[in-house]
Every structure is written in structure tokens, then in C-alpha cells.
Amino acid sequence: MRTVKALLPWGCLAGLATAACPYTDPAALKERSDEQVPATSNEFLAQFEVDDSKGFLTSDVGGPIEDQDSLKAGIRGSTLLEDFIFRQKIQHFDHERVPERAVHARGAGAHGTFTSYGDFSNLTAASFLSTPGKETPVFVRFSTVAGSRGSADTVRDVHGFATRFYTDEGNFDIVGNNIPVFFIQDAIRFPDLIHAVKPSPDSEIPQAATAHDSAWDFFSSQPSTLHTLFWAMAGFGIPRSYRHMDGFGVHTFRAVTDDGSSKLIKWHWKTKQGKASLVWEEAQALAGKNADFHRQDLFDAIESGNGPSWELNVQVVDEDKALAFGFDLLDPTKFIPEELAPLQPLGIMTLDANPTNYFSETEQIMFQPGHIVRGIDFTEDPLLQGRIFSYLDTQLNRHGGPNFEQLPINRPRTPIHNNNRDGAGQNLIHRNLYPYSPNTLNNGYPAQANQTAGRGFFTAPGRTASGNLVRELSSTFDDHWSQPRLFYNSLTKIEQQFVINAIRFETSQLKSKTVKQNVLTQLNRVSNDIAKRVAAVLGLAAPAPDSRYYNNNVTAGISIFNKTLPSIATLRVGILASTKSASSLREAASLKERLTKDKLVVTVVGETMADGVDQTYSAADATAFDGVIVVAGAEEIFDPKRTSPLYPAGRPGQILLDGYRWGKPVAALGSASTAFNSTGVQSTSGIYTGSEIDGLVQAFEKGLATFKFTDRFRLDS
């Protein structure tokens, strides 16, 4: 339950202009200061919470009732139409669902705080960036794109990273992704992209996957998709967790100062947990073993007090440099390599509170690229321009009327004074009888705010637009191949192999030979080597190299696997023990104590739920662990000839071997090292043995920071 420091009078919530309410009284408004708005979104939301910890059950209109049996004509008779208790209960239940998001339906969210590093008024007039240490409440929702609301978390997909800042000058949203570019360049093509990617209209197969003809038909007919596709085929499509991915605003936006001068900017969220990714077989197994893996990970990390953090950065470019880098900054299929425009850190965001109610908060939050505040402005990016309409429009479908901004999670911390009235689900009781501007009868209120009055929003004065009306894209958007190649060139060899494996996996599901040929044509424009290696698996002839398209450019900061993690806190370790050996359980307990001190989440696995065992071999699986340790005394159960009715045949060995095959650090304490031989774990990097806990733990923890030992994976050549 959230704690509320000071409850506001109801009139404030209703937006009523009363002297008792510091947020809505026009006189008080003029003097509004930071202290007069609730400090955190949690504090604000707490006012809407319902506490059922005491009291009697009531009807929807407040009368106490009982609701366990319906009202019948005789003890064995029909239920009566008169039974209002039955009708209200069933009717509300029948209407519990709202349409899921058309895209990004599957997601998880959390509350937190953004803290500005400094005064950035030389870049933007945005108030949340105006003072060192200034705190702004945030809510973030992470998501996958293609799957339905109940789909698995670890499918291969672009991931949403949408942030709402509840600033003291209104709500500001960065509705971004974990990949800095997008598939298409003009919003009008979005329905085409989504129709191609979503399941087949007849069978509704496949769920949350792009491994089907229509998706790759679109990708290969619309080469602007290649760049994002390449990121998705790499580790970015299958992150270890939401916490281990970066976020990007994707489009170029404008930062505008109080005096109206503007710069072009790109938003970047840099994870403080480090980037980490699953490997594909592991992700697939996880989708079956724990469909809620990412949701659970975020929730558990926050519950344990280890909420994740991201640093907000911007790349800043002068207005007249939009075409200076050899591509168009209005083209959302391009990113600016960090070498051309360095990242400038602005502040840090930490998520530290889970939603109290998933539906009210995570499901009902309505992000919108059009939620901007003074100091931020759009650009003419035709994808962004369309999004500004779409996100608002789609809420009419989801919430059945225009008052969705009044839902608690969508309300700003600041008072609302608009002249909007009525509509389905109107929550507010407006007292103003003159809801129009200009007026004299309400003394001109609400007053107009702009660049000079009331710290209002204003469009960057330097923006200009002119030209003939055309239904076409600028030729500065024409190059679709050099950045996918730049991206691919900047990966390590093994990451390149993972991209090729992913494309092989996806295209192996294709039935249409024409689509496969078209895919090879496009891949060949990125790299003949890729085209050849994919063609070999598809059993098709590779196209000849087309050197008109190729470059040898590289950029830093792309690879996921070439860096160790800055922190191993909250990573998960499985200790494989045996309930048949009391000494193995003792060793497991000491090991657990030692690892827990380093904030690792430890699960001791045994045959039965004996004392000291957290999970049985019936349920445990390597997908649940970032690293595995076998303790002495448990080695017997890894003998493949040994069977037990207590778990599926070979399960202990399978956990060890899967951990090894999926690149995780694997360790054995003392005599348990024989388990390696019996299960086929080979001696490569990331395999640790030793008979003394401290030494083994130190080495193993270094292995956890390495995260994936990629030398265990095969390269084509």
C-alpha cells in the first residue's frame, strides 16, 4: 500500500477552483511552486486506492450486501431477473477487459524517479532539466511489439521502452524502443508493417513471431526495414531482461530554450545494469518454461530493493546540420554514430516501486509522443508526425471515450484547466459556466499561456516549412543498406554469427520461394557474405556480390557481448544439490549464504522440498539461472545411467548441460567436478572447479559479469 503524506481535498482531484485547493485556485496557481504538487506519482495515485482490509461488502452504490448465492424462485428454482446483486456482479465481470494495445500489447511497468544532473537551460526550457538534483516522478512501461497481451516475454522482437515524466509543467512522454531505428519512414505505412508481422488472418498463427511469409515478404519488399530487422536479429531482439537494455527516442526531436533557440536532439537511455542478451535456444525454452520471465525479473528486482537505473543522454546537433552526416536526421531508419555526435548525460532514472494494480496502472497508462512540454518540440520526421495522431486516436478505441487522460495513471501532477467538457466517463465536476476562450464572464480564465506568459508551451520559432504538396518521400531517405552494414560490421564475429543464425531460423520457416529470393537480394545489398551463408541453408544459389552497396564503416558501443556487466546484483544462480547427501545440502547452504551477500538471487535445487531446498528437479530448469554450481555429494545424480522417479529422466544433467550450451558460467565444488564429464560439459572458459568456497565464488562471480562465454558457440568457419 502506498503512503500518502497529505491527502488533497477531493475538490482538487476534481479540478475544482476552490481556495482550499492549492492546485486549482487561480490566485494560488500564479504562485505555484514545486512543493505544491505531490512529490511522487505514487503519492498522487494513493488517493485513488481502495482499501478492502475492513468493512462489509457493498453493492456498486454502497449498500451492504451478500453475493455468494443468486436470488431464486424456490430453493431449486430459476434465478430471478430482480436479482440486482447478481446482475451488477456478472455485468461488471463481462466488461472487465478493454481492447489490448494494437501493438505493444504485452508489457510490464514500474514507478520511479528521474533526477536531473544539472541546469540544462542552455539546451532546453524543460523544467524537469532546470536544476541540479531536481526530482521528477516517472512511470516506465516495457513491452514487446507483435504478441498479444498473454504472449511470452522472450519472443524475438523489438522492445518498447516508454517513459512518462510527471513534470511540474505537465506530462512528458518519451515513447521509445530498445533499438535506435525503426522499420519504416512514413507513418502511413505502419498498418502495412503491422498487418504483415501479425499472425495470418485465417489461422492466427504464428503468435508473437516474425518467422512467417508475410513478415519477410514485407521486409524484403520494403528495404527500409532492413536496419531495424538486423538489430532485432541480434541480441537486441532477445534481451536478458528489460533491465539489461538501452532505450532510444528513435526520432530526432528539438530542444528549445526559453529564448526560442533550438537544436536537434536524439534521446538515449543507457542501462546502468549493462547490456545483456539471451541466446536464441534459451529464449525459446524460456517462452515455454516461464512466459513471464521479463515481467517477473523487473518485479522481483524492485521488490528486493534493487530497482534498475538508466542514464538519460542526448545527442545534440545544430539545426543546419540535419543533412551533414550523409543521411537525413528526419529519417527514423538512421542512427547517429556516437563518433559523430557524442552522448551528453542529463540525468538518472531509477525504478523503485511496482504498480499496486496492473490494470489500473500498467494497462491503462496511455503514452503519446504528443505529450510534450515547454522546451521540447517535434521535427518533421514523417513517422513521428503520424504517431502524434495515432496514439491519441487509439485510446478512443481502448477506453470508449475522450476522457482517458482523467484516469489516475494518466493525470498530470499539475492541475488541468482546459475547456473540454462532457464525454463518456467524465470524472470531473466543472464549476466554470463559461468553458470557452476568450471570455469575460470568467475573468478571462483559463488564461492563454505561451512563450512569454505562464511558462506555456511554444513551437520552436525557428521552424519553417514550405513547398509544393507532394505524396512522396524525400530522396534523402533513399539509402537503406549502408547503416545495416555499419551495424553488422560493428558486431563481434560471434554476434554476426547469431544474426545469421537468426535469419536462417526465420527464413527456414518461409514457404514462398519468391520471398526467399527477395530476402537474399536484399541481404546481398548489405553483405554478400551474409547472403551466401543464408542461401546455403535455404538450398538456394547466392547472388553475386554487388559492391555498389558496400562500406567498411564501424562504430563503437554496438556490441552487447564484448563488455562485462558493471554489476551482478540480482543475477540468478542455481545450486544443484542432492537431498540424499546431507553434506551437499550443508555445502549448498554455505554457498547460498556467501552468494546472497553479493546480492545474487540463489535457488538450491534438490530432489524433494527438503529443508534448505528452494526448488525441486521436477520444476527447476537452466533457463531460470544465469549461472549454475554443483556441490560435492550431488555428483551421483548426474550419472546418466541413474534414474529416479522424483524428476524427469536426466533432469539434473540437463540443467548443467543447458547452462553450459547457453554460454553461462558453470562451476563444481570439490568432487562434483565429475558431473562435468558425465554430462558432456567441456573444459572451456567460464567453467570453474575448486574445493574451497571463497576462491570458487570469486572466479564464478567474474564469470557472471562476463555473462555469456561465446567461445562455446560455433562459427560457420
Ligand code: HDE
Ligand atoms: Fe508505436 N504505437 N507506432 N512506435 N509504440 C503504439 O499506442 C504507432 C513507433 C511504441 O507501453 C500504440 O497506446 C504508429 C515507433 C511503444 O503503452 C499505437 C507508428 C516507436 C508503444 C502505435 C508507430 C514506437 C507503442 C498501440 C508509426 C519507437 C507502447 C497502443 C508511425 C520510437 C507504449 C498505443 C506503451 C504503442 C502506433 C511507430 C514505440 C497503435 C502509427 C517508431 C513503446 O498507437
